[in-house]
Amino acid sequence: MITESAAPPQWTVRRSGRASRIGSTSLLVLGLALFAVPQVFAANIVQQLTSLLIFLILAVMWNALAGYGGLVSVGQQAYIGFGAYGTIFLTQHGIPAYLAIVLASVGSAALAAGLSPLVLRLRGGAFAVGTWVLAETILLLFLLDKGLGGGTGISLRGLNSYPPEVRRAFTYWLTLAFAVLLLVLLFALLRHRAGAALQAIRDDEEAAASLGVRVGPLKFLLYVLAGFGCGAAGALTLANTLFIQPRSIFGVQWSAYMIFMVLVGGLGTFEGPLIGALLFFTIQYEFADLGAWYLIGLGLVAVAFALFLPRGAWGLLNRRAHIRLLPVGYRLNQPGVDSRRS
Amino acid sequence: MSWVNAVVQGVFLGGLYALFACGLSLMFGVMRIINLAHGDLAVLGAFAVWEVATTTHLSPFLALIPVLPVMLILGYVLHRTLLARSLRGGVLTPLLTTFGLAIALQNAMLQVFSPDVRSLGALTGTISTGSWRLTRQVSVPYLGLLILAVAVLVLGGLQLMLRRTAFGRAMRATAQDADTAALVGVPAPSVYAGATAIAVATASLAGAFLAIHSTFDPSSGPTQLIFAFEAVVIGGLGSLWGTLGGGIVLGIAQTLGANINPQYSVLAGHLVFLAVLASRRGRFLASGSVAA
Amino acid sequence: MTALSVEELVARHGLLVAVREVSLSVSEGEVLALVGANGAGKTTLLRTIAGAHPAASGRIRLAGRDIAGLPAHQRVAQGLALVPEGRKLFGEMTVEENLRVAGDRARSGRWNLPAVLDAFPMLQPLRHKRASTLSGGEQQATAIARALMTNPRVLLIDEVSLGLAPVAVDLVYQSLAALIADGATLILVEQDLQRALRVAGRVVCMLEGRVVLQAPTAEVSREQVTAAYFGLARADRSSTVEGQS
Numbered sequence: 085m086i087t088e089s090a091a092p093p094q095w096t097v098r099r100s101g102r103a104s105r106i107g108s109t110s111l112l113v114l115g116l117a118l119f120a121v122p123q124v125f126a127a128n129i130v131q132q133l134t135s136l137l138i139f140l141i142l143a144v145m146w147n148a149l150a151g152y153g154g155l156v157s158v159g160q161q162a163y164i165g166f167g168a169y170g171t172i173f174l175t176q177h178g179i180p181a182y183l184a185i186v187l188a189s190v191g192s193a194a195l196a197a198g199l200s201p202l203v204l205r206l207r208g209g210a211f212a213v214g215t216w217v218l219a220e221t222i223l224l225l226f227l228l229d230k231g232l233g234g235g236t237g238i239s240l241r242g243l244n245s246y247p248p249e250v251r252r253a254f255t256y257w258l259t260l261a262f263a264v265l266l267l268v269l270l271f272a273l274l275r276h277r278a279g280a281a282l283q284a285i286r287d288d289e290e291a292a293a294s295l296g297v298r299v300g301p302l303k304f305l306l307y308v309l310a311g312f313g314c315g316a317a318g319a320l321t322l323a324n325t326l327f328i329q330p331r332s333i334f335g336v337q338w339s340a341y342m343i344f345m346v347l348v349g350g351l352g353t354f355e356g357p358l359i360g361a362l363l364f365f366t367i368q369y370e371f372a373d374l375g376a377w378y379l380i381g382l383g384l385v386a387v388a389f390a391l392f393l394p395r396g397a398w399g400l401l402n403r404r405a406h407i408r409l410l411p412v413g414y415r416l417n418q419p420g421v422d423s424r425r426s
Numbered sequence: 427m428s429w430v431n432a433v434v435q436g437v438f439l440g441g442l443y444a445l446f447a448c449g450l451s452l453m454f455g456v457m458r459i460i461n462l463a464h465g466d467l468a469v470l471g472a473f474a475v476w477e478v479a480t481t482t483h484l485s486p487f488l489a490l491i492p493v494l495p496v497m498l499i500l501g502y503v504l505h506r507t508l509l510a511r512s513l514r515g516g517v518l519t520p521l522l523t524t525f526g527l528a529i530a531l532q533n534a535m536l537q538v539f540s541p542d543v544r545s546l547g548a549l550t551g552t553i554s555t556g557s558w559r560l561t562r563q564v565s566v567p568y569l570g571l572l573i574l575a576v577a578v579l580v581l582g583g584l585q586l587m588l589r590r591t592a593f594g595r596a597m598r599a600t601a602q603d604a605d606t607a608a609l610v611g612v613p614a615p616s617v618y619a620g621a622t623a624i625a626v627a628t629a630s631l632a633g634a635f636l637a638i639h640s641t642f643d644p645s646s647g648p649t650q651l652i653f654a655f656e657a658v659v660i661g662g663l664g665s666l667w668g669t670l671g672g673g674i675v676l677g678i679a680q681t682l683g684a685n686i687n688p689q690y691s692v693l694a695g696h697l698v699f700l701a702v703l704a705s706r707r708g709r710f711l712a713s714g715s716v717a718a
Numbered sequence: 719m720t721a722l723s724v725e726e727l728v729a730r731h732g733l734l735v736a737v738r739e740v741s742l743s744v745s746e747g748e749v750l751a752l753v754g755a756n757g758a759g760k761t762t763l764l765r766t767i768a769g770a771h772p773a774a775s776g777r778i779r780l781a782g783r784d785i786a787g788l789p790a791h792q793r794v795a796q797g798l799a800l801v802p803e804g805r806k807l808f809g810e811m812t813v814e815e816n817l818r819v820a821g822d823r824a825r826s827g828r829w830n831l832p833a834v835l836d837a838f839p840m841l842q843p844l845r846h847k848r849a850s851t852l853s854g855g856e857q858q859a860t861a862i863a864r865a866l867m868t869n870p871r872v873l874l875i876d877e878v879s880l881g882l883a884p885v886a887v888d889l890v891y892q893s894l895a896a897l898i899a900d901g902a903t904l905i906l907v908e909q910d911l912q913r914a915l916r917v918a919g920r921v922v923c924m925l926e927g928r929v930v931l932q933a934p935t936a937e938v939s940r941e942q943v944t945a946a947y948f949g950l951a952r953a954d955r956s957s958t959v960e961g962q963s
Contacts, residue, residue: 156521158462202704208517209460210663212525213655214703220652221696228689336648340529347522376533383530390522391511592822599808599819605770606806610820611794611868 118260122253130252134324136365137259138317139345141266143357143364145313146342148270151352153306156208158339159215160314162222163192165334167315168322169226172238176231181242182258185319189262192315196308204303216336223334237329240322255323262316269309274354344382347389350396359397428563432685433678438570440657440677441577442639444670445632446650447657448581449625451669454658456601456621457513459520463528464629465651469644470531471497471630472546472637473539479549486546486638493634494627501626505619513618528647535644546637554638573635577673580628581666588666597621649692656699720782721746721903722767722798722872727776729759729766736762738927739776744872747901751908751918751935755947758924760907761803764874768800769793781871797825797871803880803907805861809850813841813860816849820867827869834863838893855886859893872903879910891917911943925949 122130142160149155170188175181199218206214227235243251281297293299322328341364349360371378393400450464461467471493478489512523547554550569557567588594599607600617608614636642636650653676661672676695683694723743729736736759744750752760765771767778769790778786785793808816817831835842838859844852849860858878865873878894879887891913898904898917908914915921915935923931923946931938931946 150518154517156518158525202700205703208458209454209462209521210655210659212462212521213460213652214659216648217652217656217696217699221693221700224693224696228693340525343522343525347526351518376537379533380530380537383526383528383533386526387508387523387530390515390519390526391508394515394519592818595811595815595819595822598811598815602808602810603806605790606802606808607819608790609768609770609794609800609802609806610864611791611823612819613789613791 143345159219162219163314164318167318175242189316193312196311350398436678436681440674441574444673466647468629468633472633497630501623505622751914754924799865799870807849
């Protein structure tokens with residue numbers, strides 16, 4: 085006997101669900117509130133929040149590379165340092181400090197664009213160490229330049245003309261502006277067709293390529309964006325602390341922090357790096373005095389997350405609900421069926 | 427120093443780098459992962475030799491005898507507990523795992539052994555300071571020659587193992603196609619664990635020689651990882667003898683750079699690495715297999 | 719004596735169910751032909767039996783012993799060998815090394831390097847040639863020889879003649895005939911229905927992951943098998959499905 089099957093169910097595709105509508109609205113409100121911070125809070129808090137925002141930028145950038153492009157970079161400190169030193173260089177040639185920060189960030193993007201053909205021919209672990217070598221090379225080149233302070237470090241004079249509260253406020257606002265800009269850029273990238281392509285690359289590069297995804301240009305785009313963001317982070321760190329030393333601004337511990345933030349927050353999700361940065365900032369604040377023990381702990385926690393909680397804290401929170409705070413994915417909805425099961 | 431002598435010293439330095447690199451190359455060839463903790467494991471080996479040598483007052487060369495088997499077992503256990511699990515997670519997980527491990531290990535050593543810079547050279551007597559004067563310009567250091575000889579022996583031994591022994595065959599088969607190897611009875615987890623064990627043991631050997639040759643401290647690991655990686659890439663991913671060649675090229679680049687200005691030494695090595703990467707050879711770096 | 723039995727086996731590729739509650743068994747010395755269109759689930763079935771693919775549910779027994787929980791390399795140690803689709807030789811290694819890899823951990827039995835080279839004389843002059851340089855037929859012979867080196871109780875061969883010239887196929891079947899005459903227990907996946915029916919004692923036909931026909935080759939005609947192959951006879955065949963137990 086022949087069984088008749090029912091008419092196929094009608095599926096619809098939507099970009100946002102209720103959670104993401106709530107989420108994006110709240111983030112918008114939060115963003116506006118954040119701009120008011122310097123008016124309300126003491127200078128110390130403003131500086132701390134600036135640091136937090138810088139960590140946020142770094143986490144978002146590293147996640148863009150690894151979580152969306154499958155590119156595990158252990159060498160983003162190259163751009164962090166380049167952004168900082170670029171700012172110094174520009175101010176030494178008379179450019180106003182805050183403008184110099186912006187220009188140095190663009191310069192970092194250009195550097196990333198220039199170096200990408202070299203570094204993007206590597207994959208996986210080779211890419212990771214290759215980016216590290218590149219960072220070490222750039223560090224050594226800067227160490228040799230006496231005009232930029234050599235091994236002892238250099239300070240940013242260009243901000244001396246501002247009174248401290250004003251300087252902190254301006255630095256904070258610029259950092260916030262960069263953070264928002266980068267988040268918006270990334271959001272736009274993910275909403276666009278390219279977003280699905282990026283996630284396909286992360287999951288299986290060869291399969292994606294065989295479907296016609298143009299892997300090369302997309303990875304290039306991500307690498308340049310990360311260069312821009314990390315350059316900005318470096319320049320803003322300089323503005324926040326006023327003094328940098330080559331071995332610390334070009335140090336691999338930056339990569340360690342980025343990896344930790346993204347792993348713990350949730351690799352490959354939009355919300356993950358935000359949580360990771362917040363968590364890391366809190367941990368840093370509480371435990372950094374413990375010195376070596378703190379770093380041992382960081383390393384072990386990173387290993388634990390890599391092995392047991394690959395989706396990070398966000399993934400843990402999210403496991404049942406499949407909530408997305410921001411409408412970056414696609415939702416399959418069948419009328420009449422519980423739309424929770426995506 | 428004369429240029430010729432710089433080249434000669436570079437060759438010997440290359441022997442040390444090749445010794446560091448062969449474990450990295452093996453793990454990459456068999457498992458396709460770069461162990462980011464490789465350098466730190468080598469430093470751990472150096473500290474182990476230090477402990478044994480200073481407490482028993484034995485020569486560091488003799489201290490290697492108990493240390494190497496222990497590091498071999500450590501590598502095996504490391505794989506079975508951490509790395510095996512990370513291999514199941516895809517390409518990113520082993521990198522993130524070994525990076526986290528590197529950080530934890532470095533700082534644990536810092537905590538236990540203090541950041542003091544040490545050297546085992548003093549405990550080995552004339553072998554680490556003496557040399558043959560070949561000509562007025564060129565000298566051949568005893569230690570350099572020893573390290574190069576050990577590197578050649580180790581590489582040769584590994585090559586022999588891969589070509590002629592059952593374990594070597596199993597390793598090559600697993601490196602090419604782990605699934606099919608399992609279908610003919612080869613247990614991939616054991617093969618991988620064995621490769622890791624060998625890699626950690628050779629890394630420890632290299633670490634001990636580094637300690638004898640110059641100095642070391644808990645944060646020496648990353649530098650050695652980078653040099654090992656550069657040697658592997660310059661020599662060609664997946665070729666063991668290529669690793670020796672790569673190490674020697676790197677060594678020569680560094681000594682020639684140092685000859686111009688001591689500050690240029692490491693930079694020269696990096697530039698050669700980047701040049702190789704930019705060249706035609708660099709384009710074939712995506713693939714790699716254990717070419718015995 | 720049942721050499722291999724499979725009960726209610728289910729295997730998936732993500733959300734797609736490739737093997738749906740398949741049950742079959744092979745007695746010692748029997749040759750079973752497994753036929754079906756592309757995508758019917760034959761390769762997935764063999765790979766799941768061999769351990770190269772995870773089973774979602776069901777039981778697999780080799781000589782009475784449950785092997786469903788064992789990883790692939792341990793099933794080989796128990797006496798199950800698969801010649802995978804596409805041969806999958808270790809290209810960088812020589813023919814002899816390919817054989818030796820399998821032999822290094824083999825169970826005891828009559829198959830060793832000289833015995834295998836005897837059974838496949840075409841491989842003798844090719845001993846030291848790199849496997850990637852062999853022709854299709856030579857590769858297939860090497861792949862079967864390699865599986866034999868493990869001294870299996872049951873040999874599974876996926877796609878015997880796929881991609882081979884007819885002459886090469888003839889040679890392979892000649893060697894197989896000798897094996898069969900010797901009393902080997904085989905499951906063969908074979909696209910060429912005629913050959914399959916000639917060489918096998920029983921035939922199992924799969925369609926969309928299920929067994930739709932299972933009968934001794936002497937009792938079915940080629941037309942019946944073809945009908946099952948394409949799913950034309952599904953409605954009438956409910957009495958012969960899952961006949962064996």
